[in-house]
Amino acid sequence: MNDARTRQRPLLRLAARVVERLSPRSDDDPIAAVTQMHRIADEKARLLQRASANGWAGAVGDLRIELTDRLERLVASAKSTIESLRRRPAPPPRLSDVFAELRQLESEFDDFAIDLKLRTVSAVIGPVVLEGVRLGRFRLTLDVGKLEPDSHDGCFLVDALEPNPAAGERNITHPHVSDGRVCAGEAEIPLVAALRQGRLFDAFALLRAVLNHYAPDSPYVSLDTWGGVNCPECGKSGPADELTSCMSCRREVCNDCSSYCRCCDTTRCDDCLEPCEVCRLQCCGGCLEELDERHVCEHCRKACKECGEPFATDRLDRATGVCKGCRLSAADEAA
Amino acid sequence: MKVMYLNNDGGGFADVVEAPQGQTVAEFFASRMPNRDASDYLVRVNRLPCSADQALRDGDRISVTPTKIEGAAGK
Numbered sequence: 262m263n264d265a266r267t268r269q270r271p272l273l274r275l276a277a278r279v280v281e282r283l284s285p286r287s288d289d290d291p292i293a294a295v296t297q298m299h300r301i302a303d304e305k306a307r308l309l310q311r312a313s314a315n316g317w318a319g320a321v322g323d324l325r326i327e328l329t330d331r332l333e334r335l336v337a338s339a340k341s342t343i344e345s346l347r348r349r350p351a352p353p354p355r356l357s358d359v360f361a362e363l364r365q366l367e368s369e370f371d372d373f374a375i376d377l378k379l380r381t382v383s384a385v386i387g388p389v390v391l392e393g394v395r396l397g398r399f400r401l402t403l404d405v406g407k408l409e410p411d412s413h414d415g416c417f418l419v420d421a422l423e424p425n426p427a428a429g430e431r432n433i434t435h436p437h438v439s440d441g442r443v444c445a446g447e448a449e450i451p452l453v454a455a456l457r458q459g460r461l462f463d464a465f466a467l468l469r470a471v472l473n474h475y476a477p478d479s480p481y482v483s484l485d486t487w488g489g490v491n492c493p494e495c496g497k498s499g500p501a502d503e504l505t506s507c508m509s510c511r512r513e514v515c516n517d518c519s520s521y522c523r524c525c526d527t528t529r530c531d532d533c534l535e536p537c538e539v540c541r542l543q544c545c546g547g548c549l550e551e552l553d554e555r556h557v558c559e560h561c562r563k564a565c566k567e568c569g570e571p572f573a574t575d576r577l578d579r580a581t582g583v584c585k586g587c588r589l590s591a592a593d594e595a596a
Numbered sequence: 597m598k599v600m601y602l603n604n605d606g607g608g609f610a611d612v613v614e615a616p617q618g619q620t621v622a623e624f625f626a627s628r629m630p631n632r633d634a635s636d637y638l639v640r641v642n643r644l645p646c647s648a649d650q651a652l653r654d655g656d657r658i659s660v661t662p663t664k665i666e667g668a669a670g671k
Contacts, residue, residue, distance in 0.1 A: 365643045437667030446668035451608030463604050466638055466661045476666035 269360075272367075275375050275382060275405065276359035279459055282408040284353040292346075298338040302331040353410075354459025362461040370465060372400070380405040384465055385422065389435070391475040392484045396435055397423030401468055403461065410457050417468060419443045427482035428489025429500035436480030436487075437471055445471055446479060494518035494530055509533035509545055524548035524559045537561055539573050552576075567591070597654035601628065604661040605637075615652055622648035624658060638663055 305328040312320040363382065367373040370384035382405065387398035400420040407416040418441045421434035432440045445452050448467040455463040475484055489499045492515035504513040507530035514530045521528050522545035523537075534543040537558035549556040550571070557573045564571055567587035577584055583591075597617050603609040615624055621641060625634050638661045639646060652658065 361643055365640075437669065439669070444668040446666045447606075448665040448667070451604040451606070454608030454610065455604060458610060460602065460610075460659075462643070463602065463659060463661055467604055467665065470638075470662050470665040471667040474664035474666060476668065479666065479668040481669040 271375055271377055272363045273356075273360055274377055275380070276356055276363055278380055278405045279359045279408065279461065280354055280356050282405060283410050283457065283459055285410070292342060295335070295338045295342040298331070298335040302328065302335050305331050359459045359461065362459060362463075365462040366465055369462070370469075382461065386469045386472060388423070389472055391436065391473075394425070394484050394487050396425050397421055399435070399438075399472055401465055403464070408456060413445075413452055413456050413464075415442070416456070417443060417464075419468070419472070425487075427487050427500075429503060430482055433481045435472060436475055436482060436484060439481050443468055443471060444481075446476060492518055494532065507533055509547075522548055539575050597652070599624075599652055599655070600657040602657070602659040603628070604659065605629070605632075617654075618651050620648065621646050621650045621652065621658070624652055625660065629660065636663055637661060 305324060309321065309324040309328055312324055363375070366382065366384055370386065372385035373383070375382045381402050383400050383402040385398050385400050387396070389396040389399065398421075400422055402418040402420065404416050404418065407414075409416070419435070419438045420441060421438075424434050427433045435443075437444050437446065445468070448471050452464055452467045455461075455467060477483065486501055490501045490504065490513070491497070492499065492504065493512050494514045495518050497515055497517070499515050501513075504515055505519045505528050506513055507519065508527045509529050510533055512530055518531050519528055520531060520534055520543060522534065523542040524544045525548050527545065529545050533545060535546075535549065535556060536542065537544050537549060537560075538555040539557050539561035542558065542560075544558040548559050550559075550562060551557075552562065552571060552573050553576065555573060561574050562571050563574050563577055563582065565577060565584035565587055566582040568584065570584065572584050578588060581588075597615055598612050599615050601609070601611060601613045613628075619627075621639060622634065625632075625637070625639065629637070634648070638659075640659045641650060641652065642657050643659075
């Protein structure tokens, strides 16, 4: 009996926190605000009557202006109160109901945990597999301190326990989760309603329903390209838009496996580049030419100044730019 | 009899509704969620799992939550 009470105490304390967060605060009580406005306007009206009765013309003028201002504020406050009353018809949840919600969460979700210091309640769902893509398990954490009666913004955190994020998008661990925040989509309205009424189990069940389903029309990253595409050169996976096309073989390769021709500056894969045998710089097949059984790039080819035949620059005389054959012929003629 | 009906589908509906005496969970679901497949929903009576032929009783709390909901990408 005592054990059961000891186990239930943290649940009760957290349930109390939830009720506290979802109860209207006195400083934003719409009825209190309009009552206060009415009291001030009533006070000004009585002062105006008194001033009129005593014939204090100056005071009457000032009080008319003040009363007009106060009545305008009273009307605005009354309108705001009407809207608040329409928007918030339900009373805050009862402690016993929230406690029962926590008990239900504990019994139906895996790894249920509460942290009284952080004021959080968490549970684990999964493993989630969508369209054959394994996304692993997710921990859903409700930050009770961020609960608001009309919003769930920021109060739920979704942590991937075995993250398999989208290629190149480490913050997207699920098609509908980014930076640990789930975009609830069609669950948005029932989720806000469930939280407002302290139905924590329903809120967790709604988020689980979102995470267990893939909406192909509205993901952060489509499951079709979740793992990215494989580079045919090294086999590594990456986002499709980070691949570059080789101008020679037309294959799409990753940045690590692509480079450029030092002659024509066009993008080529590593397979379609080879070194010039004179300068050793990587060049494409279009810029290399076979001269004397060597592949020589454009920059390393020059015509002999005598015969006009193409030669590798290292086969021409540096000073005269003349090939060996022409130099020998010239020497013979001179002799 | 009256039961508390919590429908988490669509707009999120929670209210006390009338139901015929002895109506089963399956009958209640069919009357409230026509053309919907019960297997696509998590149904709980008084926060407990229930069978389709379980008879509802006055004052019961029945909740219906979809098991698959379309999420989105940012607001």
